[in-house]
Amino acid sequence: MSLPSSLAEIRDDFLSFEQKDRLQLLLEFSNELPELPERYRDHPELFERVEECQSPVFLFVDVSAEGRVGVHATAPAESPTTRGFASILAQGLSGLTSTAVLEVPDDFPMQLGLTAAVSPLRLRGMTGMLWRIKRQVAEKSVA
Amino acid sequence: MSVAFDPAEKFQSYAHPERLVTTSWLEAHLGMPGLVVVESDEDVLLYEVGHIPGAVKVDWHTELNDPVVRDYVDGAGFAALMNAKGISRDSTVVIYGDKSNWWAAYALWVFTLFGHSDVRLLDGGRDRWISEGRTLTTEKAPVPRTDYPIVERDDSVVRAFKEDVLAHLGKPLIDVRSPEEYTGERTTAPAYPDEGALRAGHIPTAASVPWSRAANDDGTFRKLDELTAIYRDEAGLGDADEVIAYCRIGERSSHTWFVLKHLLGIPHVRNYDGSWTEWGSAVRVPIVTGADPGAIDRR
Numbered sequence: 001m002s003l004p005s006s007l008a009e010i011r012d013d014f015l016s017f018e019q020k021d022r023l024q025l026l027l028e029f030s031n032e033l034p035e036l037p038e039r040y041r042d043h044p045e046l047f048e049r050v051e052e053c054q055s056p057v058f059l060f061v062d063v064s065a066e067g068r069v070g071v072h073a074t075a076p077a078e079s080p081t082t083r084g085f086a087s088i089l090a091q092g093l094s095g096l097t098s099t100a101v102l103e104v105p106d107d108f109p110m111q112l113g114l115t116a117a118v119s120p121l122r123l124r125g126m127t128g129m130l131w132r133i134k135r136q137v138a139e140k141s142v143a
Numbered sequence: 144m145s146v147a148f149d150p151a152e153k154f155q156s157y158a159h160p161e162r163l164v165t166t167s168w169l170e171a172h173l174g175m176p177g178l179v180v181v182e183s184d185e186d187v188l189l190y191e192v193g194h195i196p197g198a199v200k201v202d203w204h205t206e207l208n209d210p211v212v213r214d215y216v217d218g219a220g221f222a223a224l225m226n227a228k229g230i231s232r233d234s235t236v237v238i239y240g241d242k243s244n245w246w247a248a249y250a251l252w253v254f255t256l257f258g259h260s261d262v263r264l265l266d267g268g269r270d271r272w273i274s275e276g277r278t279l280t281t282e283k284a285p286v287p288r289t290d291y292p293i294v295e296r297d298d299s300v301v302r303a304f305k306e307d308v309l310a311h312l313g314k315p316l317i318d319v320r321s322p323e324e325y326t327g328e329r330t331t332a333p334a335y336p337d338e339g340a341l342r343a344g345h346i347p348t349a350a351s352v353p354w355s356r357a358a359n360d361d362g363t364f365r366k367l368d369e370l371t372a373i374y375r376d377e378a379g380l381g382d383a384d385e386v387i388a389y390c391r392i393g394e395r396s397s398h399t400w401f402v403l404k405h406l407l408g409i410p411h412v413r414n415y416d417g418s419w420t421e422w423g424s425a426v427r428v429p430i431v432t433g434a435d436p437g438a439i440d441r442r
Contacts, residue, residue, distance in 0.1 A: 019205070023187065023188060023191070024191070026188060027188050027191050027192070030188065030192075055186075077192070078186075078189065078192075078241070079186055080186060080188035080189060080191070080192050081186045081187060081188045082186070084188065116205065116210070117187065117202075117204065117205055118187060118204070119187075119204050
């Protein structure tokens, strides 16, 4: 299991800050959750709910013919923490190969230095997102 | 310096109407000397997205808890926190938050442990303020210098420990978790990840009243007659003067604690903050599964 450079960079950014500024960085990610591409916008049936999150977070993963992963997610503005986590994964995983995504360590959410600032509940929500993304990637890469 | 009470008619039937303010009262009193508005949310980033003008944030996760021991901050820690937020011992503190004031009530309960006398909730909390189109800002207001005294925490009045609950068995207990947690189908609320209790079920004889039943859909508290029907009649509290409420880690039950103590006026209400994460993992404490409250088995 190895961390792709995109995620390693995000992790290092978080760890370079003090606790309070880590939350600020998470807020920036939250504000930068990419919009859904036009083709997926009116297709709620494609999306999977992340049951591990108390707020309604929905995920959809596509894998291109060249084997590149795209992670698409929606999360409500009134749940900025959860939205921030979805944004980290969407930005950090999109564009990687299936193999690279499947090799991301399952405890990546715990490596961001947020365990003191964010409740374990929330971090497990992010672990749930990562796990569901990897499962979708595995399913869609086989096909 | 304390700010006048909100005379709203809805509150007058409650035992302690001075513990609540309406959104319109708060809007009219913003900036008044002696008033400090505090936001406390479940989502620790929500304040940064936008808050009531002049409000300060209290983060339940990092600011109210001791970072090492499973306990709240001590007197010195609380005084330092109050000074960091511009709160004096005689300030009127109005707390509001997300999810029907779930965490706001928790913060209010912690303020109570330190005997802060004038602490109130904004009826309806953050969602109601927003739904009424009132102003939010991302600007942080300057915090005035304050000199909050070091007051030792008093755990004897509104807080219950596991031993207190064991000694209390036979008197009314309220379990405010979801029905699934109460019956023992699961140890965490539906759609919430597991936070670690080894056994599922409830404390024998506890009545099940999920915390959110005390709130209307808009997050405001239900009227007194509705609360009376739910707690005194249906849950069987009757004229009980001693009640303990619990949930999973003590936050949802703070909301019920507020309702029982300040709205219904039950004299001795304690919140068992160890709650299910402690009870459900403790050795040899009695547990009942299923929908029935169950009986005390004195072994």
